[in-house]
Amino acid sequence: SAPGVADRPLAGRHVLVTAGPTHEPIDPVRYLANRSSGRQGFAIARAAATLGARVTLVAGPVTLPTPAGVDRVDVQTAREMAAAVAGAMPADVAVMVAAVADWHVAPLDQKLKKTGSPPALTLIENPDILARLSVGADRPRLVVGFAAETERVIDHAVAKRGRKGCDWIVANDVSGDVMGGADNSVHLVTATGVESWETMTKDEVAIRLVRRIADELRERP
Numbered sequence: 001s002a003p004g005v006a007d008r009p010l011a012g013r014h015v016l017v018t019a020g021p022t023h024e025p026i027d028p029v030r031y032l033a034n035r036s037s038g039r040q041g042f043a044i045a046r047a048a049a050t051l052g053a054r055v056t057l058v059a060g061p062v063t064l065p066t067p068a069g070v071d072r073v074d075v076q077t078a079r080e081m082a083a084a085v086a087g088a089m090p091a092d093v094a095v096m097v098a099a100v101a102d103w104h105v106a107p108l109d110q111k112l113k114k115t116g117s118p119p120a121l122t123l124i125e126n127p128d129i130l131a132r133l134s135v136g137a138d139r140p141r142l143v144v145g146f147a148a149e150t151e152r153v154i155d156h157a158v159a160k161r162g163r164k165g166c167d168w169i170v171a172n173d174v175s176g177d178v179m180g181g182a183d184n185s186v187h188l189v190t191a192t193g194v195e196s197w198e199t200m201t202k203d204e205v206a207i208r209l210v211r212r213i214a215d216e217l218r219e220r221p
């Protein structure tokens, strides 16, 4: 039979997803980065498209193919990611999976040379894309953040949800080899409590999360 509402519960919705790391240049040949592979975010973008959403995927530097039916915007830095997110509004849902660099440096025009004493890097805080979106005039109806933590995962995630002003936080235990790996161990922190999901693949986390998002939109028209 033809696909119906039950198969494509996100039809007519615009879902924004951020994914991957950001790269913050130090000089023409060096940058600050982190271990994010982008796999979880890309899986979420793919799952949302499968459920019928129009999907904008703002991706940092990763080596992943674009999921079918997804509009991809490639960026390097956190500031570029912030601009791309603002440019993608309005959206019904935002899922901020990117491991955004917390700091950048004022980049040098020429390659740093190994002369004299080691150079000091002065770090400058990046814009908080999630926090900004959560209080903005064009706030999506459902804003979901991720929190990568190595200790006191749930405590940090509950606090982070309050600080960021988002609706949900998906708390990610990255003390093992989650970053870059295929599996993920997550807790979903909402206004009503914490759900701890069994360890599953990043694809399975994506499908479950996107189904939850579709249910939430249906319950809060």
Ligand code: CTP
Residues within 6 Å of the ligand: 018, 078, 096, 097, 098, 099, 100, 101, 102, 126, 127, 128, 129, 130, 131, 144, 145, 146, 147, 148, 160
């Ligand atoms: N995030 C963001 N912009 C930033 C930093 C983080 O949008 N400049 C988003 C991430 O995409 C994620 C959430 O905020 O959805 C939490 O990121 P995380 O690094 O865990 O939180 P921070 O507030 O940066 O706190 P810390 O790194 O100190 O734990």
Ligand code: CA
Residues within 6 Å of the ligand: 100, 101, 102
């Ligand atoms: Ca951070």
